Amino acid sequence: MEGVVELIQWFEKMEIVFSISNCSVENQIKFSTFTLFVGALTWWNSYVRTVGHDVAYAMTWADLKKKMTNKYCPRAEIKKLEAELWNLKVKGTDVIGYNQRFQELALLCVRMFPE
Incomplete structure (x- = not known):
């Protein structure tokens, strides 16, 4: 990935x-x-x-x-990223890390966020 x-x-x-x-x-x-x-x-x-x-x-x-x-x-890798995005959670109090990963995944999973 x-x-x-x-x-x-x-x-x-x-x-x-x-x-x-x-x-x-x-x-x-x-x-x-x-x-x-x-x-x-x-x-x-x-x-x-x-x-x-x-x-x-x-x-x-x-x-x-x-x-x-x-x-x-590959489509299989994108599906893994989409699953990660759906299941993304804040770890402890690391809101900054969560936000950064969310932004990365949102860019990669364009089908989930058309516009």
């Missing part, structure tokens, strides 16, 4: 960088995929070789997020 959290955080970071750098929509995929490393970079390079450079870089940010979510956030 750690990888799921890291992926969501990467999405958020990229969107903030797009905003503060005024990154144009047509450059978002080039910029964001440049920041990939290890397994994600291998996955991306394989995808580019399969579909071609022009097709890969013509995809939208929403499409890339969906592809990466499908690859790195």
